[in-house]
Amino acid sequence: MKSVNYSRIPIKRFNPEERIRGLDLPTIVPYTLDEVVAESSRCLGCGLCIQGCPARIDIPGYQIAMANGNIQEALKINFEKLPFVAVCGNVCPHPCEDVCVLDDNKGSIATRQIKKYVSENSEKYRDILKVKKNDLGGHPNVAIIGAGPAGLTTAFYLSINGINVDIYEATDKAGGMMIHGIPEFRLARNEVWKEIDHIISYGARIFYNKKVGKDVLFETLMEKYDSIFIGIGNWNPTKTRIKGEDYANVHHALEFLGRINNGEKIEVGKTVAVIGGGFTAFDAARISLRIGAEKVLVLYRRAKEDRPGYPSSNAEEELEEGEEEKVEFIWEVSPIEYTGENGKVNGIKYWKNEMVDNGKGRREPVPIKDKEYFLPVDTIVEATGQKGDFSFLPPGILEKLKMTPGGDVIVNQYNMTSYPGIFAGGDITNKRKDIISGVADAGRAAMGILVYLKSIGKIERVPYRLTNYERGPYSTTYYEIKDERAESLI
Numbered sequence: 329m330k331s332v333n334y335s336r337i338p339i340k341r342f343n344p345e346e347r348i349r350g351l352d353l354p355t356i357v358p359y360t361l362d363e364v365v366a367e368s369s370r371c372l373g374c375g376l377c378i379q380g381c382p383a384r385i386d387i388p389g390y391q392i393a394m395a396n397g398n399i400q401e402a403l404k405i406n407f408e409k410l411p412f413v414a415v416c417g418n419v420c421p422h423p424c425e426d427v428c429v430l431d432d433n434k435g436s437i438a439t440r441q442i443k444k445y446v447s448e449n450s451e452k453y454r455d456i457l458k459v460k461k462n463d464l465g466g467h468p469n470v471a472i473i474g475a476g477p478a479g480l481t482t483a484f485y486l487s488i489n490g491i492n493v494d495i496y497e498a499t500d501k502a503g504g505m506m507i508h509g510i511p512e513f514r515l516a517r518n519e520v521w522k523e524i525d526h527i528i529s530y531g532a533r534i535f536y537n538k539k540v541g542k543d544v545l546f547e548t549l550m551e552k553y554d555s556i557f558i559g560i561g562n563w564n565p566t567k568t569r570i571k572g573e574d575y576a577n578v579h580h581a582l583e584f585l586g587r588i589n590n591g592e593k594i595e596v597g598k599t600v601a602v603i604g605g606g607f608t609a610f611d612a613a614r615i616s617l618r619i620g621a622e623k624v625l626v627l628y629r630r631a632k633e634d635r636p637g638y639p640s641s642n643a644e645e646e647l648e649e650g651e652e653e654k655v656e657f658i659w660e661v662s663p664i665e666y667t668g669e670n671g672k673v674n675g676i677k678y679w680k681n682e683m684v685d686n687g688k689g690r691r692e693p694v695p696i697k698d699k700e701y702f703l704p705v706d707t708i709v710e711a712t713g714q715k716g717d718f719s720f721l722p723p724g725i726l727e728k729l730k731m732t733p734g735g736d737v738i739v740n741q742y743n744m745t746s747y748p749g750i751f752a753g754g755d756i757t758n759k760r761k762d763i764i765s766g767v768a769d770a771g772r773a774a775m776g777i778l779v780y781l782k783s784i785g786k787i788e789r790v791p792y793r794l795t796n797y798e799r800g801p802y803s804t805t806y807y808e809i810k811d812e813r814a815e816s817l818i
């Protein structure tokens with residue numbers, strides 16, 4: 329008799345020596361349908377993972393659907409909370425998998441990889457979802473600032489509820505960091521365009537090259553619209569400000585990745601050093617190999633086990649993918665100075681650090697200053713963080729907007745800021761700073777905006793659910809908020 333195999337179906341990657349030969353050659357080999365069905369069938373249906381997903385997607389619901397090979401139903405369940413199924417199927421850090429009860433036993437359910445299959449095998453979302461627009465008794469106007477995942481998700485859930493949505497986007501493309509930041513070898517652009525086209529097919533308009541504060545004033549939006557959602561992301565680079573940062577071939581990772589992702593060629597020479605340890609540092613390192621670097625080193629100030637995202641299965645996968653491609657890591661170092669000649673950088677002076685437990689939780693890196701080290705390099709990429717740029721807000725609004733000491737906007741349960749009618753979400757509000765958290769913010773904000781619009785008499789009703797399409801038997805949860813309770817939160 330054949331016994332049931334409860335082990336996780338392994339996720340394969342393409343050969344690292346081959347995949348680094350092109351900017352758009354994918355890293356992960358998709359599951360086959362048989363693999364998806366087998367993997368989904370391992371799900372015990374406990375639902376712990378729902379708590380791990382910031383958007384609280386009904387994961388067991390779509391595992392049951394896929395265990396039955398029902399791709400369309402799995403797509404519909406995802407869309408209750410997430411209009412970026414392909415994006416998250418490829419690059420979500422999948423915190424849901426870290427809380428799976430099977431994690432310590434035979435391997436957590438490969439939720440992200442299953443989502444990838446669902447999206448890549450659902451050609452026409454509109455035909456599958458057959459969304460019926462909710463009629464809320466009014467069609468007010470809402471402005472969204474920024475066409476990143478947070479702004480676009482808000483646009484989706486508002487549009488399908490009959491709200492007129494205008495999105496103001498500073499660049500010539502929608503997608504935010506999904507296009508300008510994340511490299512194509514992790515996220516195929518046709519998948520992103522497919523999802524953005526689907527979102528705007530419900531009526532939201534995008535005005536490109538319209539930076540609020542420069543091309544259109546925030547005050548004008550205040551006059552013209554009934555509510556505003558701010559989803560501008562963190563686009564202001566945080567630099568190290570160490571000596572030598574002005575050399576021509578020292579880049580900030582946002583500028584570096586943005587230029588390469590938009591088709592520009594950058595000469596990096598033989599050796600590239602990346603300063604940092606998060607998503608952006610790994611992407612800057614791996615993209616450098618694909619544009620000609622022979623040796624890439626990541627220098628991070630903390631220890632390997634203190635890097636951003638650790639401990640998580642995503643952090644492990646990220647490191648494995650980099651190591652397979654021969655990215656080298658130098659942990660526990662502090663750059664002192666970038667050296668150079670004729671305006672070009674040629675090396676980094678650095679100290680080694682020791683990690684000190686100061687009793688405040690995360691260990692602190694403290695430089696050991698009695699010995700300096702030197703690393704010859706041709707290019708340096710600083711992946712040392714970024715912040716939101718709120719200079720577009722008039723002083724009267726900025727003063728009233730409550731912020732954290734770190735510069736994030738403070739919002740309530742519905743992602744409304746301290747200024748009534750102005751909502752915010754994505755990297756400028758949440759702590760995790762990933763796509764699924766921005767999507768979760770946007771779902772809450774969309775509901776909050778509807779509640780606000782009703783409170784000012786622009787619509788007659790607030791829906792129980794943001795989506796309104798037929799679903800099959802597999803969904804195990806609903807996200808419904810009763811009208812009266814919702815209003816009391818605003």
Ligand SMILES: Cc1cc2nc3c(=O)[nH]c(=O)nc-3n(C[C@H](O)[C@H](O)[C@H](O)COP(=O)(O)OP(=O)(O)OC[C@H]3O[C@@H](n4cnc5c(N)ncnc54)[C@H](O)[C@@H]3O)c2cc1C
Nearest residue numbers: 474476477478498504505509540560561754755761762763
């Ligand atoms: C290199 C890199 C790799 C990453 N990898 C991952 C990953 O693997 N998985 C993951 O989940 N997350 C990843 N992230 C994080 C993720 O991309 C962000 O969390 C997410 O994009 C934030 O969404 P957002 O909508 O808040 O902002 P953004 O995506 O930053 O979009 C903001 C948009 O607002 C526009 N904008 C800004 N100011 C204005 C203005 N004044 N007027 C009009 N428009 C404006 C910008 O042009 C942009 O289009 C990565 C980030 C980077 C940089």
Ligand code: SF4
Nearest residue numbers: 381420422423424440
């Ligand atoms: S979006 Fe991410 S966290 Fe949520 S269920 Fe999918 S993989 Fe898990």
